[in-house]
Amino acid sequence: MSGHSHVRNGLPVILIAGWVCLACAIRAQEPSPGALPPAIQTMIDTTAPIAEPVVLRIAPPALLAAVDAPNDAGKAIDLSWTVSPDDRVDGGVTAYRVYRSKEEGNGFVRIAELAAGTVAYSDRVQQEDSAEEEAPPPDAAAPAVPTADESHPFEIGVPYYYRVAAVDTTGYEAFSATAGPVRSIPQWYHSGKTPVLVLVLVFFVLVVVLIQMAKIRGADMYIRPIAGISEIDNAIGRATEMGRPILYVMGLGAPEEIATIASYTILARVARKTAEYRTNLLVPCNEPIVMTIAQETVKNAYMEAGHPDLYSDNMVFFVTSMQFAYVAAVNGLMLRERTATNCYFGKFYAESLLLSEAGNIAGSIQVAGTDEVAQLPFFVTTCDYTLIGEELYAASAYLGRDPLLLGALKAQDYIKAIVMLVIFLGVILISFGNEIILNLVTVNL
Amino acid sequence: MNKKPEDIKVIIATDCGSTTTKAILIQYDEQKKEYRQTHRGEAPTTVEAPFEDVTNGVLNSIQELSELSGIELLDENNRIIKNRSANRGCDIYISTSSAGGGLQMMVAGVVRSMTAESAERAALGAGAIVMDVIASNDHRLPHEQIERIRQLRPDMILLSGGIDGGTTSHVVELAELISAADPKPRLGIGYKLPIIYAGNKDAQQNVRDALQDKVDLVVVDNLRPVLEKENLGPARDKIHDMFMEHVMQQAPGYKKLMSWTDSPIMPTPGAVGAIIERVSQMNNLQVVGVDIGGATTDVFSVFINPEEEKPVFNRTVSANLGMSYSISNVLAEATLPNIARWIPFPIDERELRNQIKNKMIRPTTIPQTLKSLVIEQAIAREALRLAFLQHKSFATTLKGVQKQRTIADAFEQTGTEGTIVNMMNLNLLVGSGGVLSHAPRRNQAAMMMIDAFRPEGITILAVDSIFMMPHLGVLAEVHPKAATEVFLKDCLIYLGSCVAPVGQFKEGKEVGKYQIDLPTGRVEGVLQQGEVKLFPLGVGQKAKATFEPSGKADFGHGKGIKFDTELDGGVVGVILDGRGRPLMTVPDDKKARIEQMLSWLENLNVYNMTELRKLGQAV
Structure with missing residues (x-):
């Protein structure tokens, strides 16, 4: 490395040697093979005797710029340059070598070797897991893999100087001017993620505003009626008139799954209504913890309805955790008890059709809701009413009329509408070659 | 007889x-x-x-x-x-x-929107005023329900609940409530209150056990044998019988009157409903009838239930909407701006309130000036509109019935709350009651009905000339031919046809083209948004017409579909209403609103416009 430090000090010598060499060549009228224009600055091996003439080989890369990498945690410095004029298909540049130093004039260490044609490099903190990564197989067409010197790791916040050398077939390096000092600084704001920030802010403002509106307007805030939810009352009424129980199935979901949580809210509503109507409710469970929560939910609902005396722990019971054994048990229950109304809300898999088809044959009114998209067609065809996908979650706000839930639901709907509008406009504009919306919403990570 | x-x-x-x-x-x-x-x-x-x-x-x-x-x-x-x-x-x-207040009933059922609603429909259809509906889920505690039954002292109670083979416990609970209330009839002392049980047949004996000693219990077929079907006939007939046997027997002089009549005396609204239902059946018409009185407004309708494809008769009584005793309530429910929007001159709020209150405390007065007449008719529009809204929400498909679905219904799931009142299918709109039948100009009655009911497509408008619908209703039981003939020829005064395209149109845009072959010659032209036109076509006359709607307008055959039809005439003629459905909103600006109203009224020749414009200037 010390050899490189000689290059700058020996510049007049090089120039003189070059002129001597050129004059001799002209005088002898024997052109040197591989001679280059005198304007091109070349590098010579400082270990070579000064007196010997050096042939000018390749031009160095130019306009080297080193800047702190934007929108990061201060872990990188971005370098860019223009390629050497000799970097062409039949040219002499075979690679570029990137050198880094903490001092301006010396102490440069090679940190990467890049394929010819490369114009940028990002000097960054080495990833901890990079050592574990498998090296990619050698490929002649692919750019050379940077060869960072592990003994000189990149340090955040340290001012660095950089040089880039073009390398020819003989290993000669033509150095660019030094760039720097540049220090890597962490950024507080990632400007590439501005669209995300804007969307989050809009959503936040909408949520706050709509929650306030929900508080002011109370239950008057309009939510598109969901036929399945509206009809639950009628389905319970039907069971009451028929003098038969109501079956509520919470699916096979774990207690913490969102679909199961949404199901608790609907169960609370159904239980309140069954308490009001004084109709029997059956909740067979597939999961012991779900059963415990469901028991509490139903118990509270009966208390709220003013009929705690009508509640019994036997309403909510555990059957089995095995999927098809559970189906067999619930189907048997439907046929024995001749349930007038079956509600299926939660996570459902293959049992969806087995359950709802049995209910359909038994002549029960059935209302279902799941976020398992694959099961929806089965529910739609066998049930009287089906809550599709997110309607299951919306049901909580719809039933509870809680300002917080209402406001959040409305805000989500508005954001969805905005996103759909942006997509629609973007597609239209892109079709006409206008990328204004695309640029506005593109997130640069 | x-x-x-x-x-x-x-x-x-x-x-x-x-x-x-x-x-x-x-x-x-x-x-x-x-x-x-x-x-x-x-x-x-x-x-x-x-x-x-x-x-x-x-x-x-x-x-x-x-x-x-x-x-x-x-x-x-x-x-x-x-x-x-x-x-x-x-x-x-x-x-x-x-x-004496007609037939006043209470009804009871298990679920408010199911058997209780069916019971209410049966009672209203029989011509009763339903004083209250008791249901298991009416959010009242038992002692409150008992108190209510005691307070109201109905002429009769209709008890229903449970399908056949359905719940018995709820029905017996209701029977026990009535038993505990031990209700006394409104008229007469020493006779037992008639109660008709039209519920679950399995509960009949239990209901008998609970009630037989205290009331005059009659058991008829279940009015909701299954949830998918209503069977109101037996209950309705029994209400008529009980009305004769019990209620009428107690009213002064009715025993003698009953001995004179050749057919059982019917409650007046029941008779009106009967004639409307019969005329609808005989002529295959979908009909709306309204009788606006001083204290109440009755609305009758026969529409085809789209699910069963059968005509269904419905009657509602808006007990708090009327033109004298209940006029203040119309103001409260409709609100002042809604009434004021129909008045084509500036009016002080206090003056309007005073006129309304004067009418309430002097119910038999009739308008003496044009100004009073216009105000009264503006109030009538709102009373009719509100009564019809109530009717629409009552005339619905049966609730709690099963739906068969296919995958195509995934995004088209509708509930059972939908009304069966489809104004586009309405053939005949009949108005009755002083404010409609005795309007100085028939054009006023036509305009009031159009503004209140907002018929869609082509609808024949008529008013009851001298309120003989009740007479014809009872006559229809004895001599249907005579009743129908008199109804169509003498009872109804045909006002003409209203052609009202459905859709909301931009101001000044074309709604459609028309071509009408009137006896006086062909008229053709373009109907613009917000425009109302009148063409004379006499009673009994018919005119061939062609309508070519613009893209968004539907004259009755679908959006933008051109068609030929025949229009019926009347004392008013053919009215083309380009205000759109839902009806366009009148401008908020007072001056613009008045100009708009004046142009409509002038086009329909509703009032003496010279006087009306003077009135506006004077005010």
Whole structure:
């Protein structure tokens, strides 16, 4: 490395040697093979005797710029340059070598070797897991893999100087001017993620505003009626008139799954209504913890309805955790008890059709809701009413009329509408070659 | 009555109302081979003290008939002469009654929106005023329900609940509630309250055990044997029977009146409903009828239920919407701006309120000035509109029924809350009641009905000339042919046809093109948004017409679909209403609103426009 430090000090010598060499060549009228224009600055091996003439080989890369990498945690410095004029298909540049130093004039260490044609490099903190990564197989067409010197790791916040050398077939390096000092600084704001920030802010403002509106307007805030939810009352009424129980199935979901949580809210509503109507409710469970929560939910609902005396722990019971054994048990229950109304809300898999088809044959009114998209067609065809996908979650706000839930639901709907509008406009504009919306919403990570 | 229908040539019918008893004479025209209403008599009702005998008023009104027609209808003992001979006597005498408040009932059912609603529908259809509906889920505690039954003292209770084979516990609970309340009838002392049980057949014995000793219990078929079907006929018939046997027996003079009539006395609204239902059936029409009174507004309708594809009759009583006693309530429910939007001159809020309150405390006054008339008719529009809204929310498909779905229904799931009232299918709109029947110009009645009911597509408008629908309703039970003929020829005064395209249109845009072949020549042109046009077409006349709607407009055959049709005439003519449906909102700006109203009123020739414009300037 010390050899490189000689290059700058020996510049007049090089120039003189070059002129001597050129004059001799002209005088002898024997052109040197591989001679280059005198304007091109070349590098010579400082270990070579000064007196010997050096042939000018390749031009160095130019306009080297080193800047702190934007929108990061201060872990990188971005370098860019223009390629050497000799970097062409039949040219002499075979690679570029990137050198880094903490001092301006010396102490440069090679940190990467890049394929010819490369114009940028990002000097960054080495990833901890990079050592574990498998090296990619050698490929002649692919750019050379940077060869960072592990003994000189990149340090955040340290001012660095950089040089880039073009390398020819003989290993000669033509150095660019030094760039720097540049220090890597962490950024507080990632400007590439501005669209995300804007969307989050809009959503936040909408949520706050709509929650306030929900508080002011109370239950008057309009939510598109969901036929399945509206009809639950009628389905319970039907069971009451028929003098038969109501079956509520919470699916096979774990207690913490969102679909199961949404199901608790609907169960609370159904239980309140069954308490009001004084109709029997059956909740067979597939999961012991779900059963415990469901028991509490139903118990509270009966208390709220003013009929705690009508509640019994036997309403909510555990059957089995095995999927098809559970189906067999619930189907048997439907046929024995001749349930007038079956509600299926939660996570459902293959049992969806087995359950709802049995209910359909038994002549029960059935209302279902799941976020398992694959099961929806089965529910739609066998049930009287089906809550599709997110309607299951919306049901909580719809039933509870809680300002917080209402406001959040409305805000989500508005954001969805905005996103759909942006997509629609973007597609239209892109079709006409206008990328204004695309640029506005593109997130640069 | 043992006479054959073809032997019946002279008919006397009376309607004993709360204030007046109205008698009509129907005679068979041998030359034209048709029944026509020929004369009308009216006398004060005498059910209250000091007379306390309803027959006095009946005889007085018939006496007037006799004098007007020159036919001797009463003998020397003041009895109706039944053995008809030349210029003497009648063939049958029939009557309806709403005197003494009509038939006041309570109904009870298990679920409010199911069996209780069916029971309410049965009671209303029978012509009763439903005072309250008790249900298991009406959010009242048992002691509150008992208290309510005791307070109201209905004439009759209809108890239902449970499908056949369904719940018994809920029904028995209701029966026990009634038993605990031990209700007493409104009229008469010492007789038991009639209760009709039309619920789950499995609960009949339990209900008997609970009620038999305390009330006069009658059991009929379940009015909701399955949730998918209503069977209101038996309950409705039994209500009529019980009305005759019990309620009428207790009212002063009714026992005597019942001995005179050749057919059971019907409650007045029940009779109106019966004639509307019959006319609808016979002519395959979908009909809306309205009777706007001083205290209440009755709305009747027959529409095809899209699920069963059968005509369904519905009646609602808006007990708090009327033109005198309830007029303040109209103001409260409709709000002042909604009433003011129909008034084509500036009016002070206080003045409007004063006029409304004056009408309430002096219910028999009628408008003496154009200004009062316009205000009264503006209030009537709102009363009718609100009553019809209530009717629409009641006339729905049955709730709690199963739905069969396919995957195509995934995003088209509709509930069972939908009304069966589809204005586009409405053929005939009949208005009745003083404010409509006695409007100085028939154009005013037509405009009020269009503004309140907002018919869509092509609809025939008519008003009841002298409120004889009750008479014809009871006549329809005895002689349907005579009732229908008189209804179509004498009862109804045809106002004409209203053509109202559906859709909301931009201001000044074209709604559609029309071409009408009137007897006076062909008229054609373009109907613009917000425009109302009137073309004269006399009673009994018909005109061929072609309508070519613009893209968004639907004249009754679909959006933008051109079609030929035939329009019926009337005393008003053919009205083209380009205001769109839902009806365009009138401008907020007072001046613009008044100009807009004046242009509509002028085009329809509703008022004396010179006077009306003067009124506007004077104010």
